[in-house]
Amino acid sequence: MTAIHEVKQKADIVDVMSQYNVKLEKMGRNYRALCPFHSEKHASFFVFPDQQRWRCFGACATGGDVISFVMKREGLDFSQALHLLADRAGVKLSQASREQDAARDRLFAINAAAADYFHHSLTSTPQGEKALAYLDKRGISTSSISAFQIGYSPEGWDSLKNHLLSHGHAENDLLSAGLVVEREGQPPWANGTKTFHGS
Numbered sequence: 001m002t003a004i005h006e007v008k009q010k011a012d013i014v015d016v017m018s019q020y021n022v023k024l025e026k027m028g029r030n031y032r033a034l035c036p037f038h039s040e041k042h043a044s045f046f047v048f049p050d051q052q053r054w055r056c057f058g059a060c061a062t063g064g065d066v067i068s069f070v071m072k073r074e075g076l077d078f079s080q081a082l083h084l085l086a087d088r089a090g091v092k093l094s095q096a097s098r099e100q101d102a103a104r105d106r107l108f109a110i111n112a113a114a115a116d117y118f119h120h121s122l123t124s125t126p127q128g129e130k131a132l133a134y135l136d137k138r139g140i141s142t143s144s145i146s147a148f149q150i151g152y153s154p155e156g157w158d159s160l161k162n163h164l165l166s167h168g169h170a171e172n173d174l175l176s177a178g179l180v181v182e183r184e185g186q187p188p189w190a191n192g193t194k195t196f197h198g199s
Helices: 003-010 013-019 066-074 078-089 095-123 126-137 142-147 159-166 171-177
Strands: 025-027 030-033 045-048 053-056
Touching (some): 003 066, 095 142, 095 159, 159 171
Antiparallel strands (some): 025 030, 030 045
């Protein structure tokens, strides 16, 4: 088990969110709450303990794990949030393991954020309505769309890049994850011209 996995295991996502005064309401195996990142009257923020993940289906249109939650809540970068959670959980992070594991987990976090972005674009935007209608015509159910996190890539070569950068991810990490490519003499541009994208 890596140090980062140990931190995630010990820093239970429900407990951590409760420490930030997120008032979670139990719904079966999951929880919901008013999103702590924007004002709303109806709860659109969901926590999935089995997966140790969270997602806002409202204005934020984002999600992640316990580390990404602390990043967003505290305004920290990945390594700072990891260090904070490790201290709270009593996990010692060596410099080498912290750097290696942090780099790998940043790539996982970025790809998860990209999948959330594409899924939200399909299910919750006007641009995704035509794609949803096509999937319905092909007999793909809403539950399958959710389970496989099927998504839609909106127009604009830099839409994914701008979204990820606005959520605190570094451009170098986007390049490392293969979500953008750098062209000689041009700024990085987003991969993926296909209409549909699965996580």
